[in-house]
Amino acid sequence: MEGKKTFIDKIWGIFASVKFAIVIFSLISLTAIIGTILEQRAEPARNIKILAKLFGESVAPSLYSTLEKLGFIDMYHSWWFIAFLILFSANIIICSIDRLPRIWKLIKEPLKPMAAEHFDTAPIKREILLKGKPDKVKEVVIGAIKTSGFNYEESKEDRGYQFYSQKGNFTRLGVYITHLSIILILIGALAGITFGFKGYLNLPEGRTAVAVRYSPPSGPSEENTIERIFNALDASWGNISKASEMLNIKENSIKDTLRKDGIQPLGFSIRCDDFDVEFYENSNTPKKFISWLTVIEDGKEVVKKSIEVNDPLNYKGITFYQASYGMIPNVPGWFILRVTSKSGASEIKRLNFGDKFTIPGTNLEGTIKDFSPALSFDNQGKPFTFAEMMNNPAVFIDFKEGGKEKYSGWILKRYQITGRLPEGHIVEFLDLWGVQYTGLQVRKDPGVWIIYLASLAMTIGLFIAFFMSHKKLWVRIVEDKGNTKLYVAASSNKNRAAFERKIEKMISLIKGKQEGGK
C-alpha cells in the first residue's frame, strides 16, 4: 500500500513516536536516580564513602573512577545527559510537527449535518418522542441547545430539521501548548546559562563593592592589572565604561581579565549599610535576616532597600539575595546606644569599646566594659557566652556619678527592659555596627522570564488538556405520525461521561418545557 520508506522517514517515524518518548522518560528518570544517590560535584572521598556503604570497601575506589569517567559525579552537566535533553526536545518538536496538521484540520473543519443512519452509531445517542409537529417543538429544542451552551446551525430535512454544533475545537491544542512549554523551559534555561551569571558576595557593614566572585580563578591572574582595574572601578562607582576610559583599556578586555580571575563586575556599586538578625521572642529561632543595601551610581544613591530572605533587591537585571551572614574577625566595631534621660532628652552615641558617655543633663557617666555576642546566664546566675554569632548581643556598662561607682550591669539588645536605670533614665543598646558581613547571592538571569512564561503556558495547557474537550452535537427532529421524534447524537474527545450527563440535562429540559407549554 505504501511505498518504501526512506531512511529519513524511518528516523522521523521514530522521533515522532510516543514509544520513543517513554524510552526517553525512562532514561532520564533512571540516570537521575543515580544522580541523587551520588553527591553531585562533591569531593571524591564523600562519594567513595557512599559507594563503599552500598557495594563494599573493596570495589568502591574503582567503581568511583569508572563513574567519574562516565560523568556521573557531575551528571546533569555531562555530555550524555545533555544529549538526552536534546533527544527529548527533538522528540517533542518532531512529534508535534508530525501531528499538528491533522489536529489543525480537526479544529478547522466545519461540522456537517449527520446522515440519519449514522445516528445509530454515534458514541452518545438518545431518542425520544415529543408531542406535536416539528415546527411546533422547534423553538423548545433550539432553546435547550442554546441553554446547554451551543451555538447551532440549522438544516432543513424533508420531514423536519437538523441542528448541529461543535465547541471547544481549540482545546485540542492544549496538549501542544504543554509540549511547547517544555521546549520553552529548556530555551529559558539555556538563555540563563549563556547570558547570565551567578555570583557570591560577602559584604561587611559599611563597605561598598563593585564586583562579585562567580567562579574560582581559571587562568593565572595579573595581580597588578587586577588591582589597577579595581582602583578604576572603585573610582567610577563601578561604571565599566568610565573605568575603561580612565585606564585606556577596552571594556571587553577589562571584563575578560576579571573573568579569568573568576570575578564579575556589576556595572554599579552596592553598599551594605547594616545587617541584622531578628529573633522570635524568648527563642533562638531567627525570625528575619535583614540587610540594608544601597545602590550607588556616579556617587549618587539611586536605590535604598532592605532585603530579606524571600525578598531580594533587583537592579538593572542583577538580583541580590540574602543568603548568609557572619562575623568579621578582629574588627572592633561601633557600639550604637540611644541614651534617654528621665526628662526625655535623647541622644544617639557611637562609641568604641572602653569609651565613656554621659546621660544628657546629668553627670551620670557610663563606660563600656565588656561585650558578649550571645549572652546567657547559668544556674548560678553567672554570665557566659553561648555562641559566636550575635544571637543575644549585650554590653556591660559601668556607671559612675562624680567619679564614684554607682552601679553596673548587662544591657541586652534583644531585651530593652534591661536598659532602664534606677533613676528612670534609659540606655538602649541598638547595635554593634561594623562587625558583621552579609552574604549575598548575586544573580543575573535573563532567561528567568522565559521560564515563568513557559510555566504559565504549561499550566494553561495542562488545564485545557485534562479538563476541557472538543464536543460535537447533532439533533434531528422528524415528524412521526403527527408527533415528533427527537434524535440526539454526540461525541467528545475527552471525558465522555460528563458530556453524557450534560446531554441528559438538555433532553430533560426539552421534555420539561414541552409539558409545561401545554
Place this chain on the structure above:
Amino acid sequence: MSSSVFFGISTMSYIIAMIIYITYLAFRNKTVGIAATTVTVAGFVSQTIAILIRWKEFYDISGMGIMRSVPLTNLYESLIFFVWCLILGYLIIEFKYKNRSFGAFVTPVAGLALAFIDLSGMSKEIHPLIPALQSNWLLVHVTMSFIAYAAFALSFSTGLMYLIVSTEKKHQPAYIFWTFTLGIFLTLLITMGIDIMTFRVAIRPEEFIKSYLFRSSFLNRSAAIQIISWISMAAVIFVAWKFGHVLKGVIEKFNISSEILDEITYKSIAVGFPIFTLGGLIFGAIWADQAWGTYWSWDPKETWSLITWFIYAFYLHSRMIRGWRGKRVAIVAVFGFLAVIITYLGVNLLLSGLHSYGEMK
C-alpha cells in the same frame, strides 16, 4: 478545647468507619452504608476543626500573618494534611461513583496514619518559621503538593486493586509484581511499627527518620538481626505471593469492575498531574528562585519530584500505546506513587539538600 482532642476524635472515627465499611461490604445493607459515610464525615469535620484550631494556636505564637501560620511546616502537620486530602478525595469519589467499596480501604489508611503519628510520639510542638520558609509560594507549593500526593495515593490503591483483580496465574509478571509490592509495603510498615515501639522517642520526625528508622531491623547493629529482617521480608513476600488469590476473592466481592478501577486511576492522575506540575514543580521553583536565586538546582528532593513527574508522564503517554493499556499502565501508576513516597520521605533519609529545610549556612 485543644486540637489534639479533635485529632483523637477523628482518628477514632476513621477506625470505627473502617469497621462499619467492612460490615457494609459483608451485608450490603443500606443503613449500614449510610452509617459508615456519616462516621467518616464526622471524622473529617472533626479533623478540619482540629486543623483550624492548630492554625489559630500557631497564629497566636508566631505573631505573623494568618497565611504565615498555616500548619504545614513539618512532617507531623503535613501527614495530617495528607490524610485530610485523602478522606476528602475519597468522599468525592464515593459521592460521584455512588460506590462505598473503597471506604474499607481508605479509612484504615487514614486511621492508621493518624494513629501512627500519635504513637510515634512525633513532635507536635509548634515551631515558628525560619526566614527561608516565610514565603507564600512555599505555602501554596506545600499545600498543592499534598493535594496531588493524595490524588496519587488514590491512583496507587486503585491501580494496585486493578492488578489484583485482573491477574489470574501465579507466574504472571503482573501477579508477581503486585504481590511483591504488597509484601514489601507490609514489611516496611511492620518494621516501622517495631522501630516506633522499640525506641519510643519523642523527637522531630525528620530526626527520627535520620537516626532511628529501620535501626531495629534492616539497619540494626547486629548482623544476625539484619539477616533475620531480610529473611522475614522474603517470607512476607512469599506469603503474599502464595495467598494473593485470597485477596483477589475478597476484592471481587466488592462488585468493582476493572474498568472502573482503570478509570479512577486515570482520573486521579489526571487531577494530580496538573496540580503537581503547578504546585509541586512550578511553585517550588518560584519559591527557590525568590529565596535562593536559583529556580532549579538538581538537589535530591527536586530531582525526585522531577522523576515522579516523568513517571506520571510515562503513565499518561503509555496509555496511548497499543497493548499497554491495562496491566502495564497500572504497574506504572504503582511505580509513580513509590516515587512520591521517596520524594516525600526517602530523600530525607539519603541526603540533605536545600529542601531538608536547610537553615542559612
